[in-house]
Amino acid sequence: MIDTELLTYLEDFISEERKERFISILKERTKFITVAIEDVYQMHNTSAVIRSCESFGVQEAHVIEGRFGKRLDKNIAMGAQQWVDVYRYTSSGQAINNLKDQGYKIIATSPHADSSLLNDFTLDSKIALFFGTEKEGLSDEVMTNADGFLKIPMVGFTESLNISVSAAIVLQDLTTKLRKSDLNWQLTPEEIIEKRLDWTKKSIKSIDNILQRFYSSE
Secondary structure, three states: OOOHHHHHHHHHHOOHHHHHHHHHHHOOOEOOEEEEEEOOOOHHHHHHHHHHHHHOOEOEEEEEOOOOOOOOOHHHHOOHHHOOEEEEEOOHHHHHHHHHHOOOEEEEEOOOOOOEEHHHOOOOOOEEEEEOEOOOEOOHHHHHHOOEEEEOOOOOOOOOOOHHHHHHHHHHHHHHHHHHOOOOOEOOHHHHHHHHHHHHHHOOOOHHHHHHHHHHOO
16 A cells, blocks of 8 residues: 555655656556567667657566576666666566466567558557567567567568667557557556655655654654
8 A cells, every 4th residue: 555645745855846747747657558678688779678668658668688687778778767667587488477467468579470560550458569689589489479469561671670769669659549549548546656656765865864754753
């Protein structure tokens, strides 16, 4: 249960402008679409995808780090990791099972699969968009367990795009469609309060001391 008294207390330590900014941004946040990044070697690509999630209002991202370890470059993400919830996995199967348990359809992005073109893709349920490397694409495990496939239509000689470019294109298109739809895509009131508290804590430099004062005064 979210401590609303704590939120009210902590919001006195940030500006009214920042408080209103949090509320405004959270109205546009969604978990209806989420992103999973599979074993991307170049850390700047993973970080850039996280940044695109933040820019287009996708609240959660899932990073599979089975082969190359942690590849999130905080400098390139430019603070986006503070505002996006990032979940890490050691295998694709672990990520797939977790997302399916949460009611997500697994959508594999691939230029080679029998895919739905981006402009024809219909949003009718929660989706987890899986992105792989430009060279190797997604693993057989993801492709086998996918509920659907998606590709970006292209008319040139190039068959694939850099993962960060692909993610930005797909997210911009699908989040625009989502916000124009009648789907229940926004965060719940409880999720909004939870993130307001989380973001407020992250905005206060001496948060540990302030929390100690709050709890000792109860």
